[in-house]
Amino acid sequence: MFEPHDKEKALHATPEELPEVEIGEVKDVKNADAALDFLRHEGEGVEMTAEDEKRLVKKIDWMIMPLMWCCYVAQYLDKTLINYAAVMGLYEDANITKADFSNLAWIFYVSYLAFEFPHGYGMQRFPTAKYLGIMVVCWGAIVTVTAACHSYAGLITTRVLLGCFESAVAPSLMLITTMWYKKNEQPPRTGIWYLGTGTGTIIGSLLSYAFQHVNSASLYSWQILFLVVGLLTICIGITVTLIFPDNPMTSRLSHQEKIWAIERLRENQTGIENKHFKSNQVAECFMDPQTWLLSLITISSSVPNGAVSSFQATLIKGFGYDSKQTALLQIPGGACSVVSILIATYLAGKFDQRGLNVVTLLIPGILGGALMAFLPEDNKAGKLIGNYLTNCIGASLPLMYSWVGANYAGHTKKVTMNAILLISFCLGNIIGPLTFRAEDAPEYIPAKITIIVTCATAVVLTLILRAYYIWENKRRDKVVEETRMGHKADIEFADVTDRKNKEFRYRL
Template sequence: MALRDPLDAVEDAKGSRSSDQITENSRDLDENYEFFKAAQEVDATPDEVKKVVRKIDYHVVPILFVIYFLQYLDKNAINFANAYGLKQGTNLHGQDFSWLGSIFYFGYLAGQIPSGYLMQRLPVGRVVSVTVIIWGTIVLTTPACTSFGGIATNRFFLGFTEATVNPAFVLIMSIWYKTDEQPLRLEAYYCTNGLATMFGGLIGYAVGHITTGLPRWMYVFLIFGAISLATGIVSVFVLPDVPATARFLNQRERTIATERVASNRAGVKNHHFKKHQAIQCAKDPKTWILFIMAIGAQIPNAAITSFTSQIIGSFGFDTLGTQYLQIPGGAVQFLSLILGGVLCTKWPRGSRCPTMITANSICIIGSALLVTLPDENKWGRLVALWLCFFQGLGFSMSLTMISSNVAGSTKKQLTAVILFVGYCVGNIIGPQTFLEREAPHYRSAYIAMLVGYSVKLVSIIVLYIYMWRSNVARDAAGPIDEKEAIEAGMHDQTELENKGFRYSL
C-alpha cells in the first residue's frame, strides 16, 4: 500500500468544506486550520524553520517598512510644507493650521470600523495595498487646494484611508510571527517614524533651495504622493495575506509557518464576526486601559509631528534650521525603537512593560523641561524636545499588547479599533493645545504634553499589574496543557476563554 503525503490532507479538507456547509463548528475554525493539522504530521527540522522565518522576513517586513515610512511622511507633509508658505498658499488664518492636524484624525476615527471590517472579511494584504494607492492619489492632489475648506477635506480623506495601516500591521504581526518575535519586527517598521522625520527634514531642506517653478510648499506633496502611489501598486503584487495562501512559500513551508504561529495560542485568522467576542471586548479591562493609554500617548504627538517646525522656529532658529534640526529628533526615535525591539526580543519574558515605562519616563523629563526652562535657553529646550521623541517606543510596544495578548479574531480587531479610537481622540486634542494667542511659546501645549505622558505612565503600570496577576492566578490553577491550549487558539477562542493562554509582559 502506497504511503500518502500528510500534506495531501490539506487539499482534501479544503474540498470537503463547501460554502453552503458552514456549521457553527466550522465558523470557529481558523482559516489556516487544515495546514495546522497537517503540520502535526510534518517533522520540520530547525534549519527548515529558520529558512521559513527568513523567507517571511524577506517578503513581509520590507514592504511594511516602506509603507509605514510613507504613511508617516504623508500625514506629516504639512509640517515640512508649512515652512515654505503652506498657510499663505491655502489661505489659512488663526487656528486653521491646528485644525488641519485634528481633522486628519477625525477622518482616521471615521475609518476605523470600515477598515476593521474589511480586514477581517478580505485579504489584509490586498486591503492595505489598495488604500496606499488611494492615499498616494490624495496627497498628489493637495497642491490643488487653495482654501481651508479644500485642504481640510483633503486631510479628512487622507486620515480615512491611512486608518487602515496601524490596525492592519498589528494583525499582520500576529498572523506571521510568534509572540517573542513580534517586538523586533514591529519596531523594524515602526522605526521608520524616526527615519521619515530625518528624510522629511532633508527633503524639506532640499526644497528650500528651489527658486523656480511652482510654490515650494507644493513640491513636498508632489514628491511624497508620487512615491506612495508607486509603492501601493507594487504592494498589490508582493504583500501576502496569510501563510495558507502565501505564494512565496511551498506547501510544506505553509504548514510550518502556520504551526509556528499556532504556538501563540491565539490562532492566525478567522473571517467570521463573533458577537460574544465583541461583548467580551467591551467588558475586558485591558481594552479600556489601552484606550486611555492611547489618548495619553497621542496628546503630545502633535509636538513631534505637525508642529515641530513651528516649535523649533519658536526657539529662535531660522527657516532652514527648522528643517535640519528635526533630524536629530528623528535619529533619537529611530535608535530608541530599534534598541527597544532588540531588548524585548533578547529578553522576551517581562521586558515589554518595563521598556514602555522607561521610554515614557524619558518623555516626562523632556516635557517637564519644556515647561520649566527659560525661553532664552534655546538649545536646552531643543534637547528637551528631542527627548520627547522616545514616545514612539512606548506606543509601539502598546501595539504588541494587542498582537500578543489578545486572542480571537473578532476581539483582536475590535480591541485594535478601540485603541485607535483613543489614538484619534488624543491626536484631535493635541493640535488644539497649540493656541495661536500663545505663539510662539505655546505653554499650554507643553503642559498638555506633560499631563498626557503622565496618564500614559499610570496606564502602563495598571495594565502590567492586571496581566501579571492574571498569569499568577492561572499558573496557580495548574500546569498548562500546551497541545490543548494551541488547539483552542486555532478554534478562535479568546485569551480569557483559553485557560492555557499567558500574557506577554
C-alpha cells in the same frame, strides 16, 4: 470530545452559537481559524529543525518586512507633510491662520478615528494585504491632489480624506505581524516597520530642505513636495497589492514552509486568520478590563505625539531658527525616534517585557516637556534637546501594538481591539494639537506642561495594567492546578478568545 449529536449540532451552528472552548476538538473547522483548516487538509509534513526555522524566519522577513516598512514610512511622511509645509510658505500661499493650521492638524485624526471600525470589518472580510495596498494607493492619490490646493477649504478636504484611507495601515500591519511571527518575535518586527516614523521624519526634513531650494513659476515648493511624495506612495501601494502575501497559507512559501510557518505559531494561541465575524467576541472585547487600560494608556501617551508630530517645525522655529535651519534641525528628532524604537522593541522581544519598556520611553518625554516648558527663553540648545527627547514618546506605540497582538486571541476580538487602540491613538492626537492655542504663541507653555502631565499619567496606568496581567496569570495557574485541566487539542487554532482559553497566559 463532543458526542456525535453534539458534532452535528456544531456543524450547523453560527459562529456566535458555537461553543468556542471546544472548537479545537471537532472535525468541522469552518468556524475555527483558517490555519487549522489548512493543516487538516495538507497534513503535518516533516518536522522542522532549529536551522529550518531560522532560514524560514529570514525568508519571511525579506518577503514582508521591507514593504511593511515602506507602508509606514509613507503613512507617517504623508500625514506630517503639513508640518514641513508650515515652514515652506503654506500660511501665506494658502492664506491660512495659526488657528486654521491647528484645525488641519487635528481634523485628520477625526476621520482616521471614524473609519477604524469600518476598516477592521473590511480587513476581516477581505484579503488583508490587498485591502492595505488599495488603501495606500487611495491616500497616495489624495496627497498628490493636495499639491493643487490653494485654499483652506481645499486643504481641509484633503486632510479629512487622507485620514479616511490612512487609518487602515496600522491595524493592517498589526494583523499581518501576528499572522507571521511568534510573540517574542513580534516586538522587534513591529519596531522595524514602525521605524517609518523616525525615518519618515528624516526623509521629510531632507526633502523639505531640498525643495526649499527649488524655484518654480507654476508651483510653490511645498506643492512640489506633496506631488512627489504622493506619486511615490501610489507606487508603494501598487507594489503591495501585486506582491504582498495575504497570509502564510496563500503565500509564495513552499508547501512544507507553509506548514512550518503555521505550526510554529501554535504557542501564540492567538491564531492566524478567520473570516467569520463573531459578535460575541466584539462584546467580550468591550467588557475586558485590559481593553480600557490599554485605551487610556494610548490616549494619554498620544497627546504629546499629536503635538510633536504636527507642531515640531513650529516649535523649533519658535526657538529662533529660520525655515531652512528648522528643516535640518528636525533630523536629530527622527534619529532619536529611530534609536529609541530599535532599543525598546529589541529589549521587549529579548526579555518579553513590554510594560517596563513603555515606562522607560515615557520618562524622557516627561523630561523633554519640562526642559521646553521651564528653561529660560534664551537657552535654545536646552529647549531643542527637550524637543528631541519628546520623540522617544512615540516609540511606546509599537510596544502597545505588540502588547495587543500578544494578549488578544480570537480574530474578531483582535480586529476590534486593533480598532479601539487606533481610535484611542486618534483621540490623543486630536487633543494634542488643540493644546497649541494661538494665544499661547510662541512659547506654548500650557501645551508643554500637558506633555509632562499626560506622560506621567500613562506611566501610572501602564504599571497598573502590568500588575493586572500578573494577577490574572496567577489566578489562571491556580485554577489549572486545582481542576487539573488538561490540554485541548488544536485549541491554538480554534479561534478561541484569551478570556475563554484558560491555557492562555498574558505577556507583561
